[in-house]
Amino acid sequence: MSETFQEISPADFFYRNRDIAGFTNPSRAIYSTIRELVENSLDACEINGILPEIYIRISPEKEPTSDPSIYKIRIEDNGSGIPSNIIPSAFGQVLFGSKYKLRQTRGTFGLGGKMAVLYGQITTHGQAKIISSIGGPKSYEYTLTMDIQKNRPIVIKNKTHRNKSQWHGTIVEFTTEADYSRAMAKILDYLKQTAIVVPYANLTFVDPKGRFYKFDRATTLMPKPPTETIPHPHGIDIETLKRMIEATNSRTMKDFMKRHFQRVGESTARKFLEFADISYKRKPKNLTPEEIVKFVYAVKNYEGFLSPDATCLSPLGKELLNTGIKKELNPEFIAVHQRRPAAYSGYPFIVEVGVAYGGEIPKSAGILLYRFANRIPLLFDEASDISYKVTNDMMNWRHYRVLPDTPLAVFVHICSTKIPYKTVGKEFIADRPEVEHEVINALREVARHLSLYLSKKHHMEREKKRLDVFSKYLPKIARFSTKLAKKKKIPDVKKLMRSAARYAKEE
Amino acid sequence: MPRKSKKKQRKGAVKERKEKVISSLQNFGEKTYDQIVSGEFPWTNIPSRSINNIFYDEKLRQYILGDRSVKRTARNIRHIRPLTQLIWIGMFADELSRQSKTSTLRDVYYSAQAYEMSFTDQQESDNLITDLETVIGYSREDFNVFPEERSAIFGDLTVEYTLPGYEGNKLNLTSHPDGMMIGPALTSSELVNCKADKVIAIEKGGLFTRFIEEKVHTKHKALLIHTAGQAPRATRGFLKRLNRELKLPVYIFTDGDPWGMHIAMVIISGSANAAHLRDLNTPDAKWFGVWATDIVDYKLPSDQLTELDVKRLHELKKDPRYEGKLWKKEIDTFIKINKKAEQEAFSRYGLTYIVDEYLPAKLEIAESL
Ligand SMILES: Nc1ncnc2c1ncn2[C@@H]1O[C@H](COP(=O)(O)OP(=O)(O)OP(=O)(O)O)[C@@H](O)[C@H]1O
Ligand SMILES: [Mg+2]
Numbered sequence: 001m002s003e004t005f006q007e008i009s010p011a012d013f014f015y016r017n018r019d020i021a022g023f024t025n026p027s028r029a030i031y032s033t034i035r036e037l038v039e040n041s042l043d044a045c046e047i048n049g050i051l052p053e054i055y056i057r058i059s060p061e062k063e064p065t066s067d068p069s070i071y072k073i074r075i076e077d078n079g080s081g082i083p084s085n086i087i088p089s090a091f092g093q094v095l096f097g098s099k100y101k102l103r104q105t106r107g108t109f110g111l112g113g114k115m116a117v118l119y120g121q122i123t124t125h126g127q128a129k130i131i132s133s134i135g136g137p138k139s140y141e142y143t144l145t146m147d148i149q150k151n152r153p154i155v156i157k158n159k160t161h162r163n164k165s166q167w168h169g170t171i172v173e174f175t176t177e178a179d180y181s182r183a184m185a186k187i188l189d190y191l192k193q194t195a196i197v198v199p200y201a202n203l204t205f206v207d208p209k210g211r212f213y214k215f216d217r218a219t220t221l222m223p224k225p226p227t228e229t230i231p232h233p234h235g236i237d238i239e240t241l242k243r244m245i246e247a248t249n250s251r252t253m254k255d256f257m258k259r260h261f262q263r264v265g266e267s268t269a270r271k272f273l274e275f276a277d278i279s280y281k282r283k284p285k286n287l288t289p290e291e292i293v294k295f296v297y298a299v300k301n302y303e304g305f306l307s308p309d310a311t312c313l314s315p316l317g318k319e320l321l322n323t324g325i326k327k328e329l330n331p332e333f334i335a336v337h338q339r340r341p342a343a344y345s346g347y348p349f350i351v352e353v354g355v356a357y358g359g360e361i362p363k364s365a366g367i368l369l370y371r372f373a374n375r376i377p378l379l380f381d382e383a384s385d386i387s388y389k390v391t392n393d394m395m396n397w398r399h400y401r402v403l404p405d406t407p408l409a410v411f412v413h414i415c416s417t418k419i420p421y422k423t424v425g426k427e428f429i430a431d432r433p434e435v436e437h438e439v440i441n442a443l444r445e446v447a448r449h450l451s452l453y454l455s456k457k458h459h460m461e462r463e464k465k466r467l468d469v470f471s472k473y474l475p476k477i478a479r480f481s482t483k484l485a486k487k488k489k490i491p492d493v494k495k496l497m498r499s500a501a502r503y504a505k506e507e
Numbered sequence: 508m509p510r511k512s513k514k515k516q517r518k519g520a521v522k523e524r525k526e527k528v529i530s531s532l533q534n535f536g537e538k539t540y541d542q543i544v545s546g547e548f549p550w551t552n553i554p555s556r557s558i559n560n561i562f563y564d565e566k567l568r569q570y571i572l573g574d575r576s577v578k579r580t581a582r583n584i585r586h587i588r589p590l591t592q593l594i595w596i597g598m599f600a601d602e603l604s605r606q607s608k609t610s611t612l613r614d615v616y617y618s619a620q621a622y623e624m625s626f627t628d629q630q631e632s633d634n635l636i637t638d639l640e641t642v643i644g645y646s647r648e649d650f651n652v653f654p655e656e657r658s659a660i661f662g663d664l665t666v667e668y669t670l671p672g673y674e675g676n677k678l679n680l681t682s683h684p685d686g687m688m689i690g691p692a693l694t695s696s697e698l699v700n701c702k703a704d705k706v707i708a709i710e711k712g713g714l715f716t717r718f719i720e721e722k723v724h725t726k727h728k729a730l731l732i733h734t735a736g737q738a739p740r741a742t743r744g745f746l747k748r749l750n751r752e753l754k755l756p757v758y759i760f761t762d763g764d765p766w767g768m769h770i771a772m773v774i775i776s777g778s779a780n781a782a783h784l785r786d787l788n789t790p791d792a793k794w795f796g797v798w799a800t801d802i803v804d805y806k807l808p809s810d811q812l813t814e815l816d817v818k819r820l821h822e823l824k825k826d827p828r829y830e831g832k833l834w835k836k837e838i839d840t841f842i843k844i845n846k847k848a849e850q851e852a853f854s855r856y857g858l859t860y861i862v863d864e865y866l867p868a869k870l871e872i873a874e875s876l
Binding site for chain 1: 623
């Protein structure tokens with residue numbers, strides 16, 4: 001008997017394997033749905049330097065029985081909007097997107113929004129409605145479903161509206177099956193953490209019971225928008241190189257290298273080509289397959305390249321991180337630090353961290369860890385994350401006066417043109433020695449500040465306790481000795497209190 | 508009349524001492540008060556009672572404190588609380604003394620709470636009482652603080668109370684056949700008339716009762732004192748008074764083992780714990796039994812020494828109080844025969860043997876020591 005063979009589309013693949021994208025069950029799926037859509041909205045704002053206004057609503061589609069149940073999802077943003085002709089593919093075709101670039105965005109795979117729509121479609125047999133405008137005279141409304149087998153959008157309705165106010169932004173609406181009651185805590189946590197890492201956004205959430213959650217912006221300051229960059233030599237492989245050669249119109253290898261790789265100038269190009277044993281005069285399009293392999297191999301072994309350019313990254317910055325933490329957690333003390341750019345495998349990255357102590361931070365059994373990557377809060381699989389390992393296994397907190405019951409939160413934000421996620425679910429960051437090194441050094445820096453603060457605080461508390469002791473006992477000594485000495489007037493101890501306060505400072 | 512003048516002099520002794528105690532308490536208060544008034548953190552020096560400041564004084568035949576002292580000052584955060592407690596205890600002692608009220612160690616511990624001066628535990632308040640003793644140089648019984656334990660006395664001594672409400676009342680200490688408790692009322696009494704010519708201190712209650720039954724107090728003209736084990740300080744102080752004021756020789760009768768021997772020694776030479784105090788020991792008192800040599804000479808029923816007994820004997824051997832020939836010989840004999848005997852062991856020869864035979868023989872030997 002012979003096997004039957006068939007081909008499946010990417011949409012079909014992700015339909016069958018929706019687990020790997022975070023759509024495992026109705027509870028996890030609603031969380032992932034909200035997350036993917038909010039992240040698309042935030043990207044659409046930030047790329048264009050727009051202060052985000054995002055509205056999220058989950059409403060029961062039928063009389064609420066018991067979860068899992070059918071809900072209607074609606075997300076509105078004031079982002080860039082999507083050109084009319086792109087809308088169907090952007091929401092109906094898996095692995096289609098505008099973020100396959102060397103640029104720091106939340107989205108990377110061209111998958112997230114579609115998974116949300118697809119899950120809604122397969123659980124409720126419904127359609128998705130998208131309204132968007134790029135700020136022109138018109139806005140466009142599409143009603144569509146996905147042809148999963150063919151990985152194509154099917155447009156069911158298509159309307160055009162006048163857009164007098166020149167509104168720009170996108171509204172997405174569809175039905176989906178969800179277990180809201182079980183996902184609620186995670187969704188709220190996600191929004192709160194988003195509010196920390198995007199302190200310049202206004203987020204509004206209306207939940208199925210009609211409860212309003214508002215996360216107001218605390219600043220109008222925004223990080224500079226990310227820019228696109230060309231690859232660093234260490235970041236390429238044979239396939240990328242072949243594509244680059246195909247696209248180039250450079251006539252010599254030297255020129256090719258200078259134009260298409262970051263931080264490669266005249267002398268670096270010459271020296272490298274000499275090292276690779278490829279003539280700098282060679283025409284790129286004439287390279288033999290053997291030479292292509294040789295080139296890539298040499299790139300890996302050449303140590304003379306400058307490190308990747310990080311100007312394309314868009315970290316949050318100390319001020320915004322500080323604002324975000326303060327706004328959502330209102331701690332007693334905050335220290336933040338941004339590391340200088342570093343690189344792994346040709347990708348630049350920047351680590352930013354914060355520690356927050358006391359205030360509204362609860363006293364818990366351990367340190368509260370907040371992880372972010374390209375401004376996405378990471379909520380699942382904490383124990384597998386590199387920041388968890390550094391925070392809990394590598395840092396010697398005791399050294400910084402942090403005890404097991406010290407109310408402490410740690411924030412780690414990693415931004416990069418390519419975050420080393422372990423899965424498409426974007427939940428935790430792989431063990432990269434370069435990243436680990438940056439995270440631990442950053443944490444040590446903020447921990448030093450914390451330790452100074454704590455020591456000052458302990459000192460002041462001790463001092464207060466000390467003076468309390470004096471003010472408790474000195475008057476008693478005065479009183480008892482008066483009685484014992486058979487005197488009338490109890491002597492004043494104010495002067496002694498003052499000198500107790502004074503010599504404490506000297507010591 | 509010589510008799511009367513002697514009596515008067517005695518009467519002065521209790522009163523005079525009480526006045527001295529009160530004035531040294533007041534001194535302590537004034538010193539502290541003046542320090543505060545002059546803007547100084549109050550402080551006081553307390554002679555150190557640590558082991559390396561306790562010395563045996565051959566002349567006084569007791570332990571004394573050396574020259575080292577510790578300064579306790581309110582400037583020091585660790586001292587201010589105990590200093591306050593010390594002054595409070597001073598105040599409390601002053602009240603007790605003036606009002607002639609007595610109090611137990613336990614009372615002191617509880618009374619403090621009324622002044623928000625609570626002590627962590629009884630140990631802490633006991634230690635501070637000892638500090639006050641050290642500072643003013645008088646023992647707690649002098650300022651009317653007594654421990655719980657009591658011992659008893661029986662014999663032909665007439666005392667006159669100085670205790671308010673009983674002032675002038677007289678009592679003969681043969682009035683009650685169980686003996687009279689040696690408590691604050693008795694120790695603060697004047698000794699007005701005494702027919703006895705010696706004191707016998709007895710470790711065990713059973714034997715004390717036997718001695719009364721057998722009329723040792725008349726047969727031997729003795730005051731009998733039951734120490735109830737290690738003699739309480741009040742009892743040691745009282746023995747000292749009997750010895751000094753009435754010139755009565757003191758004889759001590761204990762079990763024949765290292766512990767009994769040491770009960771006698773503490774009466775004679777005092778304890779290291781009371782090195783800061785005087786007048787608690789009676790250097791001329793004599794231990795007359797049960798000796799180790801008695802066990803052999805009288806063929807007494809005996810037990811083997813335990814490991815602990817032997818260890819204790821070796822400790823005593825190194826103790827400066829045990830320098831004398833008699834002590835050395837007895838310690839060595841205990842070790843050699845490896846035996847010990849209780850006071851009751853004499854019952855083997857009948858109930859009266861101890862009083863009729865042993866006691867006169869041993870008293871005679873003791874007198875000649
Ligand atoms: N709210 C929006 N505003 C503007 N453009 C959007 C919006 N949502 C989606 N898009 C566009 O649609 C594309 C596809 O979105 P999708 O979420 O499927 O993938 P992605 O964001 O590129 O990558 P990822 O799978 O990592 O989320 C995006 O690249 C973006 O260009
Ligand atoms: Mg996306």
